Amino acid sequence: MRVIVTGGAGFIGSALVRHLVLERGYDVLNVDALTYAGNRASLNSVEDKPNYRFLQANICDRGAMEKAFQDFRPNRIMHLAAESHVDRSITGAADFIETNVIGTFTLLEVARGYWSKLPDAEKDAFRFLHVSTDEVYGSLGEDGLFREDTPYDPSSPYSASKASSDHLAKAWQRTYGLPIVVSNCSNNYGPFHFPEKLIPLTILNALAGERLPVYGKGNNVRDWLYVEDHARALDTIAERGRIGETYNVGGRNERRNIEVVRRICEVLDRLARRTAHVRN
Ligand SMILES: NC(=O)c1ccc[n+]([C@@H]2O[C@H](COP(=O)([O-])OP(=O)(O)OC[C@H]3O[C@@H](n4cnc5c(N)ncnc54)[C@H](O)[C@@H]3O)[C@@H](O)[C@H]2O)c1
Numbered sequence: 001m002r003v004i005v006t007g008g009a010g011f012i013g014s015a016l017v018r019h020l021v022l023e024r025g026y027d028v029l030n031v032d033a034l035t036y037a038g039n040r041a042s043l044n045s046v047e048d049k050p051n052y053r054f055l056q057a058n059i060c061d062r063g064a065m066e067k068a069f070q071d072f073r074p075n076r077i078m079h080l081a082a083e084s085h086v087d088r089s090i091t092g093a094a095d096f097i098e099t100n101v102i103g104t105f106t107l108l109e110v111a112r113g114y115w116s117k118l119p120d121a122e123k124d125a126f127r128f129l130h131v132s133t134d135e136v137y138g139s140l141g142e143d144g145l146f147r148e149d150t151p152y153d154p155s156s157p158y159s160a161s162k163a164s165s166d167h168l169a170k171a172w173q174r175t176y177g178l179p180i181v182v183s184n185c186s187n188n189y190g191p192f193h194f195p196e197k198l199i200p201l202t203i204l205n206a207l208a209g210e211r212l213p214v215y216g217k218g219n220n221v222r223d224w225l226y227v228e229d230h231a232r233a234l235d236t237i238a239e240r241g242r243i244g245e246t247y248n249v250g251g252r253n254e255r256r257n258i259e260v261v262r263r264i265c266e267v268l269d270r271l272a273r274r275t276a277h278v279r280n
Contacts (some may be wrong), residue, residue, distance in 0.1 A: 006080030009038035089158035190227035218258025
């Protein structure tokens with residue numbers, strides 16, 4: 001299996017690359033522009049593996065993407081490259097439109113050109129997995145969860161740009177028959193999480209004795225998904241997902257932000273007590 005992963009130096013992408021290279025033994029080409037969010041250190045465990053390659057390139061660069069497809073000849077593309085931080089999208093939406101909308105459009109077109117020339121058997125086996133967010137559905141209420149048929153209701157430049165990219169992916173499947181599957185997941189957490197996100201930021205600030213990052217009363221409800229579970233889910237969806245279908249991935253772990261922050265504080269307090277006990 002030869003897989004192109006876009007955004008493989010990011011938080012979820014790197015978990016996926018580690019899974020595909022180390023657990024599945026697939027040949028992986030990681031295409032990543034290495035923006036502020038990309039971190040090659042999260043790929044140290046695969047860097048010297050013969051089935052792993054890295055290409056620093058922007059997904060909006062059509063020539064570079066065409067060359068990557070031609071040289072690597074993938075059976076599958078798993079598209080995760082994105083601008084992903086909601087707060088940044090509010091202060092600077094342009095990069096979000098560029099990468100999430102134009103970049104996805106570019107990849108769809110390049111994949112379509114490549115796929116249309118494949119021999120029939122390879123054409124049938126080819127898959128394009130478009131990875132997106134459950135934020136396209138809007139806000140989660142006190143109870144309940146999003147379903148694949150929940151109407152789209154994006155509320156930030158980030159979620160609107162991801163919603164646009166989902167619509168493009170579905171249109172390329174229906175119009176051109178490109179074998180696309182879409183996944184929408186909830187908030188991920190786990191190793192190599194970028195420090196500006198809620199869980200790592202809370203841990204770091206708490207350890208430094210600084211203010212904790214709670215907006216308003218912290219009543220926003222989000223579902224939390226462990227990133228390595230998500231990587232396995234993406235692998236399964238790419239392998240067994242039905243073409244044209246959407247799959248939501250969640251952890252069944254809905255929590256108000258304030259509950260997440262309080263829980264982290266409890267754990268850190270417990271660890272601090274244990275460390276103090278060992279020292280004494
Ligand atoms: N983190 C979450 O909780 C979460 C939740 C739902 C969905 N998602 C989606 O999952 C995907 C991955 O999220 P993440 O948290 O790993 O993101 P991330 O911000 O950690 O990583 C994104 C990666 O994409 C790369 N990139 C950005 N623009 C690029 C471009 N133009 N060309 C090539 N590479 C580019 C960056 O260098 C980085 O390595 C995104 O599509 C995101 O919308 C994330």
